[in-house]
Amino acid sequence: DTGVSQDPRHKITKRGQNVTFRCDPISEHNRLYWYRQTLGQGPEFLTYFQNEAQLEKSRLLSDRFSAERPKGSFSTLEIQRTEQGDSAMYLCASSWDTTDYGYTFGSGTRLTVV
Amino acid sequence: GNSVTQMEGPVTLSEEAFLTINCTYTATGYPSLFWYVQYPGEGLQLLLKATKADDKGSNKGFEATYRKETTSFHLEKGSVQVSDSAVYFCALSDRTLGRLYFGRGTQLTVWP
Numbered sequence: 018d019t020g021v022s023q024d025p026r027h028k029i030t031k032r033g034q035n036v037t038f039r040c041d042p043i044s045e046h047n048r049l050y051w052y053r054q055t056l057g058q059g060p061e062f063l064t065y066f067q068n069e070a071q072l073e074k075s076r077l078l079s080d081r082f083s084a085e086r087p088k089g090s091f092s093t094l095e096i097q098r099t100e101q102g103d104s105a106m107y108l109c110a111s112s113w114d115t116t117d118y119g120y121t122f123g124s125g126t127r128l129t130v131v
Numbered sequence: 132g133n134s135v136t137q138m139e140g141p142v143t144l145s146e147e148a149f150l151t152i153n154c155t156y157t158a159t160g161y162p163s164l165f166w167y168v169q170y171p172g173e174g175l176q177l178l179l180k181a182t183k184a185d186d187k188g189s190n191k192g193f194e195a196t197y198r199k200e201t202t203s204f205h206l207e208k209g210s211v212q213v214s215d216s217a218v219y220f221c222a223l224s225d226r227t228l229g230r231l232y233f234g235r236g237t238q239l240t241v242w243p
Contacts, residue, residue, distance in 0.1 A: 021174075050230065059135075059220050059233030060175065072229065108174055116224035116231060117163045117182050122174035 021123035023109050029129045030099055037095045038126045042111030049092050050120060051084055052108040060108055066092060067114070099130045133158050137221050137234035144211055144241050152206040152237045154195075154221035162223040164188075164197050164204040165231065169218045178206075178219070211241045 022041040030036050042049045047068050052060035063082065064074045068089040077083070081099075086092040096103055106127050110120035138153040156164065163182045167175040179188035184199035193208045204221060221234040 023174075048229070057235070059222075059235050060231075062230050062232075065229060067229075110175075116226055116229060119163070119165050119167075119177045119180050119222075119224070120231060122167075122176070124172075124174045127172075 021109055021111050021121050023123035023126050027127045032130055034099055035097045037093050038107055040092045040109030043121055046111035047114055048112045050110045051094050054106040054108055101130045104128055104130045133225050133232045135221050135223055135232055135234035137237050141238040146213055146241055146243050147210045150208040150211045152219055154204045156202050156223050158223055165222040166195055166206050167220040213241050213243050216241045
């Protein structure tokens with residue numbers, strides 16, 4: 018297993034466009050998390066899944082943000098009608114069925130909205 | 132609630148100097164504690180962890196001890212290298228909510 022993979026690594030989009038990011042977690046992990054990181058800040062929790070169930074989504078930043086994990090494997094994060102304030106690094110992580118041992122993060126997707 | 136407070140950076144040291152990055156936390160319950168490291172343009176990598184009070188996490192010469200009485204988890208290294216230059220994040224887990232909470236990060240720069 019090569020760890021958590023995120024695609025694309027970088028995305029530049031025009032304001033108002035929709036974007037979708039993909040995350041492939043470590044196959045043995047049943048939890049998958051999305052975080053957002055802006056410059057000079059720590060990661061900010063957005064949402065997480067246990068298998069295909071989305072257990073927490075209240076931290077998604079607005080109704081323009083949505084996430085899916087249709088078969089309990091890979092996940093997608095979509096941002097509709099992007100705004101300049103959405104520019105950030107979007108991080109995906111996965112873990113076993115507990116947070117006791119931390120997460121394994123992917124390398125992130127850097128979004129720039131112009 | 133849950134929160135993590137880290138000393139503000141940036142921290143600039145000469146090679147072979149001693150490093151301390153302070154981290155304190157507030158938590159509901161008994162969290163696990165972590166230090167993550169982030170190199171430029173990369174995601175976060177787990178550096179070390181401690182799952183209960185008085186545990187010491189260690190890795191690559193870095194150490195941190197889970198101090199429940201002072202709600203602290205300070206990161207230390209006896210002799211830093213240029214390759215240690217990165218951003219370091221302290222974090223705690225909330226088992227009930229199933230997530231990690233991160234501090235704002237501390238930028239470390241080590242000069243040769």
